[in-house]
Amino acid sequence: MSGPASGRLAADAAELTACVADALARRQHGDGFWREFALQPGASECWCTAWIAWCLAHASPTPVLRHALQQATRALLGCARPQGWGYNRGTGCDADSTAWTLLLLATAAPAQARAAVPVLLRYVDPAGDAHTFDEPRFGDWCGAHAEVTAVALLALRAAGCPPSTLAPLRAALCARAPVPFWWETPAYGHAWRAVALAGTGGVPSTVLEELDTWLLAQGGQDASVFDHALQLLALASIAPRHAELAAWHAHRLLAAATCAGWPGSCSLLVPPQGQGGNNDLPRGPHRDDGTMTSALALAALARWHRNLPAAA
Template sequence: MSEVAGARGELVEAIAAGAAHLVSRQEPDGYWRDFHMPPGRSDTWITGCVGVVLNLVRDLVPTELGTAGAIDRAACALRASRRKGGWGYSRRVPCDADSTSWAVRLLAGYDHREIPGEIFDKYVTSASGIRTFRSPKFFGSWADEHDEVTPAVGLAFLALGDSSAVDRIRPRVVERHRESGGWTAFWWRSDAYGIAHNLMFLARTGGVPADVAAVERARLDDFVARDGSCADTPPEPPFDTAHRLIAAIRLDAQDHADLFLRALLEAQLPDGSWPPSARMLVPGESDALEYIDDRGLLSTAVAVMAAVEAVSTSAAAREQYAAQRLRRRLIEEK
């Protein structure tokens, strides 16, 4: 039985510690704030991300951690800050599809009717991909179709129960992979983020096509065994390791998942957080500036999300393992 399948207790403890840290870092106005960039800190985007993750863990962790109250406060803050185009990195800058997708995913758990159905209309391209910003005239390449953002909006449509929108986006996600042999990173230093979110979206909307899965499994092989051997821990920061873990789980690459899980748990700090390691890019005309989540909130949220994926896998794996043992015992008794 794999480490993922056998480590549920340790995983739940790690999740609870991470969730407690996130709850403790929520500010009195309901927002979480992270990243220090020229426009200031992110509030709406980060709040959507952390809120979605805490919503995933609320049934796994003790109620006294206060996750439910934190989620409610975040939802109130996001409701109050919604604009015609949705939400942005913060309330000071234009709205974008990615920030809007996280806010929608959180608020969809309350009442779908409070979210306008057309909120993403101006972000959808003619090819059914998603651009991050609405106007190519004003935003240039920031308003191109981005592989990291399309699945995020797809997951938002899934949360809203909009199956027709999901059915339009899914073929585009697959097509983009087949066009270039993978998904291209734009907003993040590593490709791990985009791969994980595209695989999550595909897995939840009919499954990962066999040819896509084969390419991404090979990519994981290259990552953990560049010298022909299997490394003890992946040499990437925790934010990327968490996304590799999600990808491995969605690809049913159990040996790889064990490696990533071990590395992720070893990186957790005594206060329940994970080190700041989310390396976001702000592309310019000739180069890209890199910013990190200096408060570690996004890194911690993503690590908790990956651990939740592993817990789900461990439950399914234990059931499968028990069934296999039962079948073997019945065969032996015959």
């Protein structure tokens, strides 16, 4: 896709992201949190708020959006615990929620992000793998998960950690393709692996070959908004490679959108804990009400649009 058609697509993406950002900002609760997922431990507060706010930070700032991000930052700083942040204030802290919070703090409160780096590093083993939980009572949830390692690497880089701190996480991500654990779709692991590696020194050729094979196999296939957004994030991280495919995913997202965003299509899993864990929560996949999906799609479109040639 090139010429006038590409220019129209880019203009439509810019207009839509501004409209959706405003709509999502207005969904924020009065205490500064967004809330998603109706699971037995309650709705998510900390995790989803950090995710949504970080994604919204990709949009052009408006007074409404700036206020929403300030409120989210204040809410998250107010519920920090010695072990970091968790799914909500009543659940155990975990590496993923902590990493997403650091990503947001790095854009909104850099000093607090730097101060929280040791909290996130407690979940990272010497080989560079991030463990979602670090308490034995969580069983298999304490395992090393590439889906979490990628976000942890992004967060540590955003917080200003030196290459020596990032190197083990990069090596862990390069060593093997991600296997889904927390998400039904492999797109989550592939996308954040690509984004994290691209943002910390580049995607090695071996990983790029794996990513090419996976992305091209998905191209042209109908998928959820969540999957289209994740594939577009991956493609934006290796731009201008596969520019036509990236434009196709952007077009699919625009075609499915309204100014209020997109319907929920996150595919969160709650795996059995095993090894003495006792959770009996429904495995899922669990869907969001649309706020997290919409925030992610907004961020994907914004990153794709940022990489387009100036003439587009």
